[in-house]
Amino acid sequence: xxxxxxxxxxxxxxxxxxxxxxxxxxxxxxxxxxxxxxxxxxxxxxxxxxxxxxxxxxxxxxxxxxxxxxxxxxxxxxxxxxxxxxxxxxxxxxxxxxxxxxxxxxxxxxxxxxxxxxxxxxxxxxxxxxxxxxxxxxxxxxxxxxxxxxxxxxxxxxxxxxxxxxxxxxxxxxxxxxxxxxxxxxxxxxxxxxxxxxxxxxxxxxxxxxxxxxxxxxxxxxxxxxxxxxxxxxxxxxxxxxxxxxxxxxxxxxxxxxxxxxxxxxxxxxxxxxxxxxxxxxxxxxxxxxxxxxxxxxxxxxxxxxxxxxxxxxxxxxxxxxxxxxxxxxxxxxxxxxxxxxxxxxxxxxxxxxxxxxxxxxxxxxxxxxxxxxxxxxxxxxxxxxxxxxxxxxxxxxxxxxxxx
Numbered sequence: 448x449x450x451x452x453x454x455x456x457x458x459x460x461x462x463x464x465x466x467x468x469x470x471x472x473x474x475x476x477x478x479x480x481x482x483x484x485x486x487x488x489x490x491x492x493x494x495x496x497x498x499x500x501x502x503x504x505x506x507x508x509x510x511x512x513x514x515x516x517x518x519x520x521x522x523x524x525x526x527x528x529x530x531x532x533x534x535x536x537x538x539x540x541x542x543x544x545x546x547x548x549x550x551x552x553x554x555x556x557x558x559x560x561x562x563x564x565x566x567x568x569x570x571x572x573x574x575x576x577x578x579x580x581x582x583x584x585x586x587x588x589x590x591x592x593x594x595x596x597x598x599x600x601x602x603x604x605x606x607x608x609x610x611x612x613x614x615x616x617x618x619x620x621x622x623x624x625x626x627x628x629x630x631x632x633x634x635x636x637x638x639x640x641x642x643x644x645x646x647x648x649x650x651x652x653x654x655x656x657x658x659x660x661x662x663x664x665x666x667x668x669x670x671x672x673x674x675x676x677x678x679x680x681x682x683x684x685x686x687x688x689x690x691x692x693x694x695x696x697x698x699x700x701x702x703x704x705x706x707x708x709x710x711x712x713x714x715x716x717x718x719x720x721x722x723x724x725x726x727x728x729x730x731x732x733x734x735x736x737x738x739x740x741x742x743x744x745x746x747x748x749x750x751x752x753x754x755x756x757x758x759x760x761x762x763x764x765x766x767x768x769x770x771x772x773x774x775x776x777x778x779x780x781x782x783x784x785x786x787x788x789x790x791x792x793x794x795x796x797x798x799x800x801x802x803x804x805x806x807x808x809x810x811x812x813x814x815x816x817x818x819x820x821x822x823x824x825x826x827x828x829x830x831x832x833x834x835x836x837x838x839x840x841x842x843x844x845x846x847x848x849x850x851x852x
């Protein structure tokens with residue numbers, strides 16, 4: 448079995464111009480022969496064997512770029528685990544209320560101090576906009592400013608942030624636009640931090656499942672944002688999420704969806720990502736989103752900013768490894784050991800490669816209620832880069848904050 452597995456994996460890697468124990472940065476250096484049998488399990492086996500130190504590549508991103516660029520992740524021999532999960536996902540709802548808590552507990556409830564050592568100061572754990580800058584903080588501000596502009600947020604608006612994370616958008620919008628923001632989340636760690644982070648601003652943070660929005664007393668809202676949250680909802684629930692948003696959005700309101708998009712119409716994420724990073728998650732396809740919004744919303748604007756995820760993920764990777772000694776010293780709920788470091792690096796670089804080869808995208812959808820009579824949304828006026836005055840206001844607001852990341 449070992450010899451057969453070695454022949455198969457060597458042959459597949461050769462298609463991507465990756466050699467076993469070669470001397471190029473993207474070649475795979477083998478430290479344990481079990482790598483070959485484990486690699487037959489696809490992304491799950493390759494990822495676990497990397498975490499366990501069975502192999503390495505001098506340049507992990509170059510390895511992933513070649514492997515994904517030739518479509519190795521889609522080869523039938525390596526998709527057995529994925530096919531089994533797809534069948535399971537088609538017959539069961541993997542993102543029920545109880546299951547929705549899993550990703551919050553296992554990923555977002557990790558010690559915030561760890562995240563603060565690789566994210567920017569606005570706690571943006573989604574794609575940042577590196578438009579005319581190579582600085583992570585500036586890219587965070589440009590992303591937040593674009594969202595505020597596209598939503599046309601004014602000082603009298605009530606804004607709902609579904610999946611509010613650590614409160615970065617809520618703080619930015621409230622401090623620079625003077626609006627009121629209501630954020631909801633399922634992560635206890637994020638809720639506690641966000642409440643402290645936005646203290647003194649017109650911001651409320653609630654522990655609430657999106658399914659409970661229609662029966663709550665929180666609405667209605669002038670503007671609604673979902674930024675990096677729908678990836679945890681699942682295709683069986685997209686329509687329910689859209690209905691929940693529709694129920695609390697004012698008739699003339701705006702809804703912006705910021706999401707990773709999948710060029711494939713699938714129902715699961717890669718098995719390794721599902722097990723170690725984002726349990727019960729998946730990135731929606733264009734078809735799935737359009738069907739979910741049908742007869743509820745008019746999709747006024749749909750743009751792809753996937754190319755900005757490449758420098759975003761690289762910045763996170765650089766910060767994570769630059770600050771590794773400080774992360775390793777944290778006494779978090781999970782041990783920040785060498786296996787965790789290898790896991791996180793595998794996650795960041797495989798994700799970067801997926802955006803580089805355009806398996807994944809980053810979409811902005813601006814929507815209005817169907818039949819609202821609001822008028823045509825003017826996408827052109829929202830294309831300009833961040834004005835210097837806004838950047839200065841944002842920086843000043845951050846410096847005045849009672850809590851820093």
